[in-house]
Amino acid sequence: DVQMTQSPSTLSASVGDRVTITCRASQSVSIWLAWYQQKPGKAPRLLIYQASTLESGVPSRFSGSGSGADFTLTISSLQPDDFATYFCQQYDTYSTFGQGTKVEVK
Amino acid sequence: EVQLVESGGGLVKPGGSLRLSCAASGFTFSTYTMNWVRQAPGKGLEWVSSINSRGHYIYYADSMKGRFTISRDDTEHSLYLQMSSLRSDDTAVYYCASEDPMLRGVLKSWGQGTLVTVSS
Numbered sequence: 587d588v589q590m591t592q593s594p595s596t597l598s599a600s601v602g603d604r605v606t607i608t609c610r611a612s613q614s615v616s617i618w619l620a621w622y623q624q625k626p627g628k629a630p631r632l633l634i635y636q637a638s639t640l641e642s643g644v645p646s647r648f649s650g651s652g653s654g655a656d657f658t659l660t661i662s663s664l665q666p667d668d669f670a671t672y673f674c675q676q677y678d679t680y681s682t683f684g685q686g687t688k689v690e691v692k
Numbered sequence: 693e694v695q696l697v698e699s700g701g702g703l704v705k706p707g708g709s710l711r712l713s714c715a716a717s718g719f720t721f722s723t724y725t726m727n728w729v730r731q732a733p734g735k736g737l738e739w740v741s742s743i744n745s746r747g748h749y750i751y752y753a754d755s756m757k758g759r760f761t762i763s764r765d766d767t768e769h770s771l772y773l774q775m776s777s778l779r780s781d782d783t784a785v786y787y788c789a790s791e792d793p794m795l796r797g798v799l800k801s802w803g804q805g806t807l808v809t810v811s812s
Binding site for chain 2: 587618620622624628629630631632635636641673675677678680681682683684685686
C-alpha cells in the first residue's frame, strides 16, 4: 500500500501569510496527486489534481507542485475562508489520503 | 449541477449489516466511476471502494475486503455499499464521490455524507 504523510499536522497562520503544506508518498506516485480542502461538517472539496492543475473555480492563490514522492500545496496569501483542513490523495495505485493538515488562526 | 445524496446510515450493533445508498443527478451517471470514502469522527479520510462505469472493475481497501460490497444501478442512477460484519472502527461518515471520466482517480464531486455508528 502507498502511504501518504503530510506535514505539519497543524499550522497556525494569519491572514495574508504564505502557507506551505507538504505531502510525501512512500513510493513514487508520478503526478497522480490531488489536494482537497475540508471545513467542519462539510464534504471535501477538490482544489488541485495531477499535482499542479487547479480545479475550475478554485482561487489562483492556491498552487501545487511536485512529482514522484514529494509534493507541496501553497496558499500565496491566506484568506479568512482558507482556514480549514487540507488532505492530499494519491491515485496512482488505488487511492490513499494523507492524515490532513489543519490550518488554524494564529 | 452534480448532486450526490447519501442515505441509509444509522446505528447498528457490532456484527450487524447496513446498506448505504447514493442517489446521483445532474450528470450521466452511467459513464462515471464512483467511490465510497469514509471519515471516522475527528479523523482523516479513508478510501473504501470504487466501481467503474460498467461495474466490471471493483476495488476495495484491504480492511473492507470480504465485508463490504459496492454496486451500482445505472437505471436508478444509484450507488450502493452493502456493509456486513460491522465493527466499532467502521463508525464514520460515509461519502460517495464521483470521478471525472477523463481524470481517473480524481474525486471531483462529493455527497454530504451519511453517518454510520456501530455500537452496542
